[in-house]
Amino acid sequence: MSGALLPREFFDRPVDEVAPSLLGQVLRHRTPEGDVALRLTEVEAYAGPLDPASHAYRGRTQRNAVMFGPPGFAYVYFTYGMHFCVNLVCGPDGTSSAVLLRAGEIISGEDIAQARRPRSTVRDLARGPARLCQALGIAREQNGLDVCSPGGPLTVLAGDPADPALVRTGPRTGVNGAKEVPWRFWIDGDPTVSPYRAHVPRQRKKVVQ
Numbered sequence: 001m002s003g004a005l006l007p008r009e010f011f012d013r014p015v016d017e018v019a020p021s022l023l024g025q026v027l028r029h030r031t032p033e034g035d036v037a038l039r040l041t042e043v044e045a046y047a048g049p050l051d052p053a054s055h056a057y058r059g060r061t062q063r064n065a066v067m068f069g070p071p072g073f074a075y076v077y078f079t080y081g082m083h084f085c086v087n088l089v090c091g092p093d094g095t096s097s098a099v100l101l102r103a104g105e106i107i108s109g110e111d112i113a114q115a116r117r118p119r120s121t122v123r124d125l126a127r128g129p130a131r132l133c134q135a136l137g138i139a140r141e142q143n144g145l146d147v148c149s150p151g152g153p154l155t156v157l158a159g160d161p162a163d164p165a166l167v168r169t170g171p172r173t174g175v176n177g178a179k180e181v182p183w184r185f186w187i188d189g190d191p192t193v194s195p196y197r198a199h200v201p202r203q204r205k206k207v208v209q
Helices: 015-022 110-116 129-136
Strands: 026-031 034-046 074-079 083-090 097-108 154-157 167-170 184-187
Touching: 015 034, 015 083, 015 097, 026 097, 034 110, 034 129, 083 129, 097 110, 097 129, 097 184, 110 129
Parallel strands: none
Antiparallel strands: 026 034, 026 154, 034 097, 034 184, 074 083, 083 097, 167 184
């Protein structure tokens, strides 16, 4: 693992360029329990107000405000009333594009990640966006952190970029709007990549009179 911090310019590009170039890079979180780092193997791109699947599609809110700031910051959100997911803001200030970090391979601090997810296999420690946050100890407190800040607790470091011949693209997982846009990127054959699931509309329960 290289100690080089990815510069802000890395994130100041169109989101569909940043996303595949994140594959193979390293996300590290320093916590009181110790450091945990993973090699990114699966991500998804979201293009702000131009993208019906993006949290920023309907404009700025208190929840998504970080997305409208400068690139290279972490946007963490709570979903389904139980899970956190982490994104990296991309593009010029105000464009509100971001890359969702979906999965990775733990390369440092495996014992800490295992303590946070005691029932998980090594392969599944960060196999999915919620598991990734659990394994790295990422929650609401990390929302808005600058991942380009030297010495910061949450950083993205240069790793071994994925072989372009192994990078695959396809529809994003579980989205309703713009469901055919092929902005999910993953490393083909990597066991830590999460399974694809199409959006399934929630069925309303019938009320028995």
